Amino acid sequence: MKFFKSINNAAAVAAVITAAPPKELNINQPSSIQSVAKTIAAGAMSYYPGTTKSFADLPKPYYWWECGALMGAMLDYSHYTGDKSYDETIATALLAQVGPEFNYMLPAHFGDEGNDDLGFWGFAVMSAAERNFPQPDPSIPPWLDLGANIWNSLASRWNTTACSGGLLWQIFASNPNGLDYKNTVSNGGFFQLSARLARATGNDTYLEWANKVWDWTQGVGMIDDSYHVFDGASSSDNCTKINPVSFSYSASIFMYGAAVLANYTNDTKWVDRTTGLLEGSKWFFSPFENATNIMFEHACEQVDKCNTDMRSFKGYFSRFVYASTLYVPSILPTVNELLHTSAAAAAQSCTGGANGTTCGHKWYVGGFDGSVGLGEEMCALETIQGLLVAESTPPLKGDEIKVVRAFSGAASSSAPTSTSSTTSTAAATAAPSSTQSSSAVKRSRRRSR
Numbered sequence: 001m002k003f004f005k006s007i008n009n010a011a012a013v014a015a016v017i018t019a020a021p022p023k024e025l026n027i028n029q030p031s032s033i034q035s036v037a038k039t040i041a042a043g044a045m046s047y048y049p050g051t052t053k054s055f056a057d058l059p060k061p062y063y064w065w066e067c068g069a070l071m072g073a074m075l076d077y078s079h080y081t082g083d084k085s086y087d088e089t090i091a092t093a094l095l096a097q098v099g100p101e102f103n104y105m106l107p108a109h110f111g112d113e114g115n116d117d118l119g120f121w122g123f124a125v126m127s128a129a130e131r132n133f134p135q136p137d138p139s140i141p142p143w144l145d146l147g148a149n150i151w152n153s154l155a156s157r158w159n160t161t162a163c164s165g166g167l168l169w170q171i172f173a174s175n176p177n178g179l180d181y182k183n184t185v186s187n188g189g190f191f192q193l194s195a196r197l198a199r200a201t202g203n204d205t206y207l208e209w210a211n212k213v214w215d216w217t218q219g220v221g222m223i224d225d226s227y228h229v230f231d232g233a234s235s236s237d238n239c240t241k242i243n244p245v246s247f248s249y250s251a252s253i254f255m256y257g258a259a260v261l262a263n264y265t266n267d268t269k270w271v272d273r274t275t276g277l278l279e280g281s282k283w284f285f286s287p288f289e290n291a292t293n294i295m296f297e298h299a300c301e302q303v304d305k306c307n308t309d310m311r312s313f314k315g316y317f318s319r320f321v322y323a324s325t326l327y328v329p330s331i332l333p334t335v336n337e338l339l340h341t342s343a344a345a346a347a348q349s350c351t352g353g354a355n356g357t358t359c360g361h362k363w364y365v366g367g368f369d370g371s372v373g374l375g376e377e378m379c380a381l382e383t384i385q386g387l388l389v390a391e392s393t394p395p396l397k398g399d400e401i402k403v404v405r406a407f408s409g410a411a412s413s414s415a416p417t418s419t420s421s422t423t424s425t426a427a428a429t430a431a432p433s434s435t436q437s438s439s440a441v442k443r444s445r446r447r448s449r
């Protein structure tokens with residue numbers, strides 16, 4: 001598809017986008033994609049009770065991690081469409097959750113905070129860093145340092161007691177569901193953050209860790225020879241029995257890390273791995289003969305077993321696969337074939353609710369399936385807004401990364417740069433010392449095993 005080269009420049013000033021019903025989506029027309037994304041972004045943000053001035057947790061049944069996931073989706077919305085209307089709300093949310101050690105270890109959420117959850121806040125923080133997204137609060141470190149702090153926290157928990165390494169799913173013994181389970185989403189998040197920090201900073205410690213996490217995950221068999229990414233394995237039997245369940249987001253989290261490293265190292269092994277992971281992900285498409293190239297969460301969708309978390313996974317798949325195309329352009333034909341069809345199908349699912357714009361869950365039914373939620377909105381949003389990736393500015397790195405304090409919203413039409421450059425020396429982090437709040441809600445197991 002061809003886009004007008006001017007879309008991002010026009011957007012940078014302050015895009016005035018008119019919302020349009022998703023069912024009218026024309027995937028070949030940037031203004032149509034922007035307009036539809038605007039409608040769905042409003043649908044997604046209607047779940048978030050915070051404001052430009054104050055953070056608020058998502059209401060039940062949404063866990064804390066999904067708020068980080070939402071902010072990551074909205075950062076992409078701002079970047080791809082140029083609609084800056086949510087920027088202050090996004091920054092306020094991300095900065096409110098840094099915690100006492102600026103590493104997103106948040107005592108109030110110790111009851112539902114796992115290593116995988118840190119990945120989702122980390123992805124958002126890294127996207128903010130890589131785009132010079134405004135960070136208006138000088139009392140809090142720059143985005144890049146926050147990303148490094150999250151990484152340090154994860155690295156401190158690399159655990160060789162069993163399985164020769166790996167991160168466990170959970171962090172705290174009082175959250176009983178995952179201290180004997182090593183999973184790909186936790187390790188994939190750590191891998192992707194390692195890759196992005198390596199490229200952003202040029203510090204090869206991150207590259208060494210990225211290699212180490214990849215080698216471990218593949219070595220233990222959680223990524224197989226066909227590049228299928230499985231959910232995890234129990235440390236109590238030394239990771240000898242791989243849980244064969246496979247979710248789309250885990251594959252894409254590794255894929256984007258591999259694509260970043262293809263770009264950073266220029267080593268063809270990472271191109272091969274990116275390509276392999278895309279091939280291995282084809283089992284998330286074409287559930288029926290009448291639904292060729294339409295994405296579905298194959299572990300749960302057809303059998304109506306996708307829980308609240310799982311109903312958001314296809315969105316992250318789209319996010320990271322689109323982003324990978326900027327680094328490994330050779331995957332574009334396959335990505336377009338898969339995601340363009342899925343984007344069109346997702347748009348057709350967004351005909352529910354009083355407004356006729358609420359998105360559904362199963363895109364292969366040819367319309368709205370009656371399933372409503374934040375996950376449904378985010379999946380459609382990320383699969384549709386990512387159609388604009390080719391004309392977006394690629395992630396910044398090294399000296400290009402600056403601290404920007406001022407927002408360039410519609411209100412302030414002048415140049416967005418009140419920048420003060422900074423050298424990012426990540427603030428040292430220690431393991432959290434605060435004791436866990438006993439009132440914190442215990443999280444129930446997310447994955448079926």
Ligand SMILES: *[C@@H]1O[C@H](CO)[C@@H](O)[C@H](O)[C@H]1NC(C)=O
Pocket residue numbers: 039042043044046354355357
């Ligand atoms: C749906 O319409 C109502 C009333 O017109 C409005 O308040 C609400 O924000 C709309 N929701 C979305 C997601 O657009």
Ligand SMILES: *[C@@H]1O[C@H](CO)[C@@H](O)[C@H](O)[C@H]1NC(C)=O
Pocket residue numbers: 157159160161162168179180235236
């Ligand atoms: C390391 O993993 C083992 C299980 O293999 C677990 O019992 C132990 O608590 C973990 N250590 C840390 C520091 O998490």
Ligand SMILES: *[C@@H]1O[C@H](CO)[C@@H](O)[C@H](O)[C@H]1NC(C)=O
Pocket residue numbers: 162163164220238239
């Ligand atoms: C556990 O598995 C690793 C390989 O992942 C192996 O090197 C190690 O010897 C195993 N440990 C035990 C106790 O079987």
Ligand SMILES: *[C@@H]1O[C@H](CO)[C@@H](O)[C@H](O)[C@H]1NC(C)=O
Pocket residue numbers: 148152203204205206426
């Ligand atoms: C690279 O990153 C590691 C891990 O955070 C850190 O210990 C080390 O000091 C960094 N090296 C440089 C040269 O900044």
Ligand SMILES: *[C@@H]1O[C@H](CO)[C@@H](O)[C@H](O)[C@H]1NC(C)=O
Pocket residue numbers: 262263264266326327394
């Ligand atoms: C890395 O990615 C950037 C952004 O897409 C691109 O301009 C650059 O040529 C790439 N470099 C390599 C070595 O792939």
Ligand SMILES: *[C@@H]1O[C@H](CO)[C@@H](O)[C@H](O)[C@H]1NC(C)=O
Pocket residue numbers: 266
């Ligand atoms: C990347 O590697 C290719 C060969 O594999 C080479 O042609 C190209 O110049 C390299 N690019 C950079 C930026 O090193």
Ligand SMILES: *[C@@H]1O[C@H](CO)[C@@H](O)[C@H](O)[C@H]1NC(C)=O
Pocket residue numbers: 288290291364365366
């Ligand atoms: C495709 O077939 C499946 C399985 O029979 C069905 O559930 C679905 O509604 C069909 N989709 C369309 C668009 O007819």
